[in-house]
């Protein structure tokens with residue numbers, strides 16, 4: 001029996017369950033979901049992928065009455081790191097990104113900390129990074145309490161685009177990993193929504209998301225990389 005609390009599936013601990021403030025930000029035609037994750041006891045908080053609308057984020061931090069102690073970056077695409085540097089400078093806090101993503105992207109700003117899958121504490125919150133490549137070489141998802149922040153890896157309605165066959169095979173393995181690390185009640189908080197509000201139960205996503213129905217990487221890759229997709233249809237998942 002695995003008694004290491006950092007390696008059990010993402011489970012509900014109602015006594016210390018972090019609060020999630022969902023922040024929908026826009027830039028032209030783009031819409032991202034940023035998150036402020038709050039430990040009510042310590043008043044410590046982390047931001048996930050801050051982008052586009054700094055005023056909206058600062059207002060949320062002020063309203064919550066918390067101290068931002070760090071910024072989690074799921075990956076290096078521009079819409080996920082847009083406000084990384086100014087938010088880090090404003091709150092005087094570190095930015096966390098996987099070492100694989102940093103190496104692949106060359107992303108470099110002051111206060112950037114390269115991380116692996118070792119968990120760590122922020123206030124009373126255990127941050128559990130999971131390396132989930134496929135969309136990019138170093139994508140990470142972050143488990144905090146029963147919440148899973150999935151960036152462009154897993155959406156409620158689909159999964160992130162993959163650049164090639166290797167990426168699609170990696171994405172398949174990453175989605176299997178998220179299945180192993182989640183329970184029915186894990187709440188999924190992606191970087192984008194294509195109809196479903198963030199915070200869906202994993203049981204519902206598992207039931208309805210076609211990309212979680214495959215049982216081998218080759219069938220998955222054939223579907224993920226199927227012909228007929230275009231930039232306009234990138235998020236037409238079926």
Ligand SMILES: [Fe+2]
Pocket residue numbers: 075077135152160
């Ligand atoms: Fe992305």
